Amino acid sequence: MSDIILETRDLTKHYGGVHALEGANFTLRKGEHVAIMGDNGAGKSTFVRQITGVEQRTRGEVIFDGKPVNFAGPLDAREAGIETVFQTLALADALDVPDNLFLGREKTKFDWLGPFRILDYKSMRNDTLAALTKTGVKIPNIRNTIQNMSGGQRQCVAIARTATFHSKLTIMDEPTAALGVQETAQVENIIRTLKEQGEPLILISHNMRQVFDLVDRIVVFRRGRICANLRKEDTDGQDVVAYITGAKTQPEYADAA
Amino acid sequence: MADTTHGTGGLTFDKSKRAWPNEINVFGALVLIVLIFEGLGFALMGQSFLFDSNGRFDSIFNEQRLRIIILQVAIIGIIAIGSTQVIILGGIDLSPGSIVGVTAMVAMSFAQVAEVNGYPNPKALFGPAFMDLPVIVPIVVAILCGLAAGLVNGLLIAYTRIPPFIATLGMMVAARGAAKWWSKGQPISFPTDSYAAIGAGMKPVIWFVLLAILFHFILKFTIYGKHTYAIGSNEDAARMSGISVDRHKVLVYTIAGILAAFAAVVLSSKNLTAQAGMGVMYELDAIAMTVIGGVSLSGGRGSIVGTVLGALIFGVIISGFTFLRLDAYYQEMVKGVIIVGAVVLDQWRQRRSAARM
Numbered sequence: 001m002s003d004i005i006l007e008t009r010d011l012t013k014h015y016g017g018v019h020a021l022e023g024a025n026f027t028l029r030k031g032e033h034v035a036i037m038g039d040n041g042a043g044k045s046t047f048v049r050q051i052t053g054v055e056q057r058t059r060g061e062v063i064f065d066g067k068p069v070n071f072a073g074p075l076d077a078r079e080a081g082i083e084t085v086f087q088t089l090a091l092a093d094a095l096d097v098p099d100n101l102f103l104g105r106e107k108t109k110f111d112w113l114g115p116f117r118i119l120d121y122k123s124m125r126n127d128t129l130a131a132l133t134k135t136g137v138k139i140p141n142i143r144n145t146i147q148n149m150s151g152g153q154r155q156c157v158a159i160a161r162t163a164t165f166h167s168k169l170t171i172m173d174e175p176t177a178a179l180g181v182q183e184t185a186q187v188e189n190i191i192r193t194l195k196e197q198g199e200p201l202i203l204i205s206h207n208m209r210q211v212f213d214l215v216d217r218i219v220v221f222r223r224g225r226i227c228a229n230l231r232k233e234d235t236d237g238q239d240v241v242a243y244i245t246g247a248k249t250q251p252e253y254a255d256a257a
Numbered sequence: 258m259a260d261t262t263h264g265t266g267g268l269t270f271d272k273s274k275r276a277w278p279n280e281i282n283v284f285g286a287l288v289l290i291v292l293i294f295e296g297l298g299f300a301l302m303g304q305s306f307l308f309d310s311n312g313r314f315d316s317i318f319n320e321q322r323l324r325i326i327i328l329q330v331a332i333i334g335i336i337a338i339g340s341t342q343v344i345i346l347g348g349i350d351l352s353p354g355s356i357v358g359v360t361a362m363v364a365m366s367f368a369q370v371a372e373v374n375g376y377p378n379p380k381a382l383f384g385p386a387f388m389d390l391p392v393i394v395p396i397v398v399a400i401l402c403g404l405a406a407g408l409v410n411g412l413l414i415a416y417t418r419i420p421p422f423i424a425t426l427g428m429m430v431a432a433r434g435a436a437k438w439w440s441k442g443q444p445i446s447f448p449t450d451s452y453a454a455i456g457a458g459m460k461p462v463i464w465f466v467l468l469a470i471l472f473h474f475i476l477k478f479t480i481y482g483k484h485t486y487a488i489g490s491n492e493d494a495a496r497m498s499g500i501s502v503d504r505h506k507v508l509v510y511t512i513a514g515i516l517a518a519f520a521a522v523v524l525s526s527k528n529l530t531a532q533a534g535m536g537v538m539y540e541l542d543a544i545a546m547t548v549i550g551g552v553s554l555s556g557g558r559g560s561i562v563g564t565v566l567g568a569l570i571f572g573v574i575i576s577g578f579t580f581l582r583l584d585a586y587y588q589e590m591v592k593g594v595i596i597v598g599a600v601v602l603d604q605w606r607q608r609r610s611a612a613r614m
């Protein structure tokens with residue numbers, strides 16, 4: 001058994017004639033935090049959508065936890081252990097924090113009642129408090145509905161959701177794009193907590209400071225192809241920008257240019 | 258209306274800053290409307306609206322009027338329990354009135370007596386009629402009727418992706434046609450005694466209350482309820498979270514159909530007859546009750562308690578106008594104003610709660 005949690009081989013997605021993603025070879029080791037960077041439309045989100053089963057890939061292979069996988073939908077991916085925080089938050093506004101944390105996998109009693117089985121509110125509340133403590137998320141009142149929360153609190157709920165369920169891999173698509181300074185710091189703290197717990201992470205971000213603070217490795221996408229794979233120690237912000245803009249391309253990805 | 262500016266404050270937990278339940282606003286509106294009628298009653302009629310002002314009853318209340326208020330909304334209230342769930346889900350159901358029509362006809366023809374005053378039942382000659390069956394037969398037939406109609410609504414909405422408005426509008430027209438076709442436009446009367454007992458006296462109120470309690474519990478404490486709110490609140494999030502949204506929609510519309518069918522049984526039993534025109538406009542009254550009760554037409558918010566209060570407001574207004582001896586025309590005009598007013602207030606409240614953030 002290798003220590004590779006996720007590997008993609010020649011992962012490709014065409015939307016009609018648009019080659020949104022072309023031949024992406026990517027590996028992620030257990031416990032590793034990797035950032036995916038690139039300009040708008042470089043294929044970052046497309047790449048994530050193929051892995052998480054939101055879309056079906058045109059070509060290529062995804063190997064997760066040692067096995068080739070073929071997720072029919074995001075639920076399959078989640079059941080296999082891939083938790084995703086989407087760019088558009090998948091939260092139900094009218095529900096409170098425990099409801100959202102357990103959305104789609106509620107704890108229930110009297111399961112013979114089928115669709116009318118009884119919710120185990122108490123247990124879900126306790127688990128929620130435990131999860132928020134574990135991730136260091138501060139939410140004043142978990143009984144409040146999401147619509148009454150700030151953007152940062154919402155994002156924290158979304159992230160706490162992924163952290164609650166002992167995922168094998170967490171993917172975050174620009175988790176701090178819409179947040180203020182303090183809220184961003186809170187989200188980054190959660191990411192550090194995940195790192196300490198040895199949970200692997202793919203982070204899509206435009207924030208150079210954040211990326212250098214948080215991850216071990218940076219993979220750069222350009223025009224649907226991977227153009228660089230950089231260890232944090234071997235690079236700096238200017239270097240990464242050069243790869244993003246196309247001023248530089250690593251020799252092994254030369255055909256991408 | 259009461260103030261609702263309580264929300265999350267700073268970063269401290271404060272129970273007093275919990276959101277004010279909307280049902281309290283609706284209850285406040287109910288009390289306010291009752292007080293208006295009390296005031297108008299003393300000013301114009303010289304008597305109390307809800308209280309016993311001339312010693313006709315043993316209690317302090319005008320029991321007769323209270324009974325009428327709840328009795329006249331009970332049957333539409335049963336439909337409104339279904340509409341509440343559909344609207345919380347983010348949908349709309351225009352078909353229950355017509356489902357009442359067709360179900361009342363079909364159920365009634367399965368509940369016929371063989372002999373009326375010593376003569377054979379005329380329906381034996383002219384219309385579809387099944388004589389002297391145990392009362393469970395028409396009830397089961399009615400529920401199957403409602404189930405089928407609701408199932409078709411749900412399947413159309415979930416799997417052809419046409420808007421609920423269109424799907425249920427189709428059902429509304431088609432079911433009304435089926436109601437007329439069933440007995441070629443003729444009314445059906447002469448039910449068995451056991452069928453007539455279902456909706457006799459104050460029984461409709463008992464059914465309404467029992468069903469309201471049952472569905473209040475289901476919406477608050479079961480996974481069915483949670484998913485209904487989740488889908489109405491954010492359908493994409495529900496789908497991404499792995500809730501089988503389509504299957505759940507079918508279930509909710511089917512339950513709404515069954516509730517409409519049960520309302521048809523109670524109504525035809527109470528009236529001792531069924532006609533193809535039964536239940537016309539009931540769907541709109543039911544929607545009005547839910548909307549007045551604070552159920553948001555954009556989905557995700559509302560409760561059965563709100564709808565019950567909305568139904569009571571409805572009943573109070575109708576009774577109040579009768580009490581003041583005002584024409585029914587005014588009733589309908591004011592009803593219209595209140596429906597629109599309730600939605601305007603709801604939107605205004607939502608905008609204000611969004612602006613707080």
